[in-house]
Amino acid sequence: MPLPASLPSPRTPNPMDAPPLRWGIIAPGGIAGAFAWAANTFTRQDLVACGSSSLERAQGFAARYGLPRAYGSYEQLLADEEVQAVYVASPHSHHFAQAKAALEAGKHVLVEKSFTTSAAQARELAGLAAAGGLTLMEAMWTRFLPRTDVVRQLLEVEALGSIEMLVADHGQSLLHIPRLVDPELAGGALLDLGVYPLSWAVFALGMPARVSSRGTLTAAGVDRQEAIALDGFAAHPGAQALLTATIGAKTATTAVLSGTAGRIELPGDFYTPGNVRLLAPDNTLIDEWVDHGPHGHEAMCHEIAHFAQLVADGRGESPLLPLSETAAIVGLMDQIRAQLGVKYPWE
Numbered sequence: 001m002p003l004p005a006s007l008p009s010p011r012t013p014n015p016m017d018a019p020p021l022r023w024g025i026i027a028p029g030g031i032a033g034a035f036a037w038a039a040n041t042f043t044r045q046d047l048v049a050c051g052s053s054s055l056e057r058a059q060g061f062a063a064r065y066g067l068p069r070a071y072g073s074y075e076q077l078l079a080d081e082e083v084q085a086v087y088v089a090s091p092h093s094h095h096f097a098q099a100k101a102a103l104e105a106g107k108h109v110l111v112e113k114s115f116t117t118s119a120a121q122a123r124e125l126a127g128l129a130a131a132g133g134l135t136l137m138e139a140m141w142t143r144f145l146p147r148t149d150v151v152r153q154l155l156e157v158e159a160l161g162s163i164e165m166l167v168a169d170h171g172q173s174l175l176h177i178p179r180l181v182d183p184e185l186a187g188g189a190l191l192d193l194g195v196y197p198l199s200w201a202v203f204a205l206g207m208p209a210r211v212s213s214r215g216t217l218t219a220a221g222v223d224r225q226e227a228i229a230l231d232g233f234a235a236h237p238g239a240q241a242l243l244t245a246t247i248g249a250k251t252a253t254t255a256v257l258s259g260t261a262g263r264i265e266l267p268g269d270f271y272t273p274g275n276v277r278l279l280a281p282d283n284t285l286i287d288e289w290v291d292h293g294p295h296g297h298e299a300m301c302h303e304i305a306h307f308a309q310l311v312a313d314g315r316g317e318s319p320l321l322p323l324s325e326t327a328a329i330v331g332l333m334d335q336i337r338a339q340l341g342v343k344y345p346w347e
Helices: 030-042 055-065 074-078 092-104 119-132 146-156 189-205 296-313 323-340
Strands: 022-026 046-051 069-071 085-088 108-112 136-139 163-171 210-217 223-231 240-246 255-259 263-266 276-279 285-289
Touching: 022 030, 022 074, 030 046, 030 055, 030 296, 046 055, 046 074, 055 069, 069 074, 074 092, 085 092, 085 296, 092 108, 092 119, 108 119, 108 296, 119 136, 119 323, 136 296, 136 323, 146 189, 146 263, 146 276, 163 189, 189 223, 189 240, 189 255, 189 323, 210 323, 223 323
Parallel strands: 022 046, 022 085, 046 069, 085 108, 108 136, 163 240
Antiparallel strands: 163 255, 210 223, 223 240, 255 263, 263 276, 276 285
């Protein structure tokens, strides 16, 4: 079919329309603060409690974001009968144990990316959620943004023709952050940054049959940077994806999806809210969808509202990011880490 003359409007629901859910927050750090701000400002969600290994830190977070209760342990938070759902915002190394404990306590669970440190852990959590009739989802907020649905609609009608190439990068200067260079906390570029281009490639092209990666490690043995090549996509047999991530420098952090009929460009940072550009093969700009919604981490409201709607509808997982896909992406990262020589202390 010919390249469309204009971009479609996103079908993303208004986050205010999602029914309220009573939330508890595990690990009140920086990303938890962004979550709380987005939930309080752009949704009708009810944040009722937070838990930390430090009561003082939990109390400070609760005061800052208007939560009525603060606990000095995660066990106390999970024992709170008013809490319906838990947002796990701890370092990657803690996701599995904390999400498992929350599911065993009968809570619905939204787990920050990267979901777990191994595909086996991801599959175990999915099994626990299914057995308990609970909703479980990875907090890969990019999947639920309006700009992502604009791209989704183009892919649904094969507007770009035969897909040939996907290129995406994510680089931030983060070597000064202790968590990101600590093997005990599953540090490194891949789980924190590389998961974004990797997840976006799977969103656009499906699962690859082959993955090949090269990279460099820090003195502590976590990945400082990596270059990843994917191919063997069943639905796009001629396509390749070239992805990079680094914690050593800020990069353009853009994504480009190119087909025989045209290409899509997502200006940086591609994983955040922003515009979508549609170009013809001769570089003519056909159309640009401009994002006028919440910006930056405020747009976490979309994943929050989506999760709350899943719970209200009695759905165990998201059709936009099924648990099987989350586990498969973690499995790709297992392969990449093995190729790079990154091994965590507990493995």
